[in-house]
Amino acid sequence: MDCLLQLRQVSAAYDGMRALEEVTLEVGSGEAVAVLGANGAGKSTLLKTISGLLPPSSGDVFFAGLRLNGLAPHQIARLGILSVPEGRKIFPGLTVEENLLTAVAARGHDTGDYRQDLVQLYGWLPWLAERRRQLGWALSGGEQQMLAIARALMGKPKLLLLDEPSLGLSPAASDAVFQFIARIHAGGVALLLVEQNAVYALTGTERAVVLERGRVVLAGPSAELREQPSVRKAYLAV
Numbered sequence: 001m002d003c004l005l006q007l008r009q010v011s012a013a014y015d016g017m018r019a020l021e022e023v024t025l026e027v028g029s030g031e032a033v034a035v036l037g038a039n040g041a042g043k044s045t046l047l048k049t050i051s052g053l054l055p056p057s058s059g060d061v062f063f064a065g066l067r068l069n070g071l072a073p074h075q076i077a078r079l080g081i082l083s084v085p086e087g088r089k090i091f092p093g094l095t096v097e098e099n100l101l102t103a104v105a106a107r108g109h110d111t112g113d114y115r116q117d118l119v120q121l122y123g124w125l126p127w128l129a130e131r132r133r134q135l136g137w138a139l140s141g142g143e144q145q146m147l148a149i150a151r152a153l154m155g156k157p158k159l160l161l162l163d164e165p166s167l168g169l170s171p172a173a174s175d176a177v178f179q180f181i182a183r184i185h186a187g188g189v190a191l192l193l194v195e196q197n198a199v200y201a202l203t204g205t206e207r208a209v210v211l212e213r214g215r216v217v218l219a220g221p222s223a224e225l226r227e228q229p230s231v232r233k234a235y236l237a238v
Helices: 043-051 073-079 096-106 114-124 126-130 141-153 171-186 198-203 229-235
Strands: 003-014 017-028 032-036 058-063 081-084 159-163 190-194 207-212 215-221
Touching: 003 043, 003 190, 017 043, 017 058, 017 190, 017 215, 032 043, 032 198, 043 073, 043 081, 043 159, 043 190, 073 081, 073 096, 081 141, 096 114, 096 141, 114 126, 114 141, 126 141, 141 159, 141 171, 171 190, 198 229
Parallel strands: 032 190, 032 207, 081 159, 159 190
Antiparallel strands: 003 017, 003 058, 207 215
């Protein structure tokens, strides 16, 4: 499997306080990798560093062989790294379809007709088409989360960064979101998934890492981490 994303000894800090400590991580083309860890472990910081929102204080980030250090977030997005942030961040005052179309500007790496992708997306989620003229904020929490993911898809990602997609959702809404994510992954999009639902995170991905205090303390195939006693006790409640 070709390496798509690579972090080499990456550290990052907020206001002088280290949030990541020499993190080394890889995501292969079309691969799904989960990131587990307690609150404050550095999971969201990791995604912000990859997407360019927080520059690394040391180390290097590579995407498809290109060094990302110093690139602005919009430049990184145009290379094919799209984010679905925690809390969904649906744009106020915009309809469902207008929210979707905001991501088209990120398609610098792909000149295809976005209207065809919009039609395909509506085919996957018919209810989204039915509500395309409705304000995005009027959707339920689960529907907003799927809209946020669909919006990122309109940017034609090669790698999708997902930050806690099931946060605050009911079990039924979470199941629908996870099914949508699985469909995206089956289509060949690589995923880096930060997710509180460790059961899904370790069954819907090929590999996983565990962060503690900004450091990678465990890494390996997801199936193997599911059997690790420390992981089972801390994240699977067994």
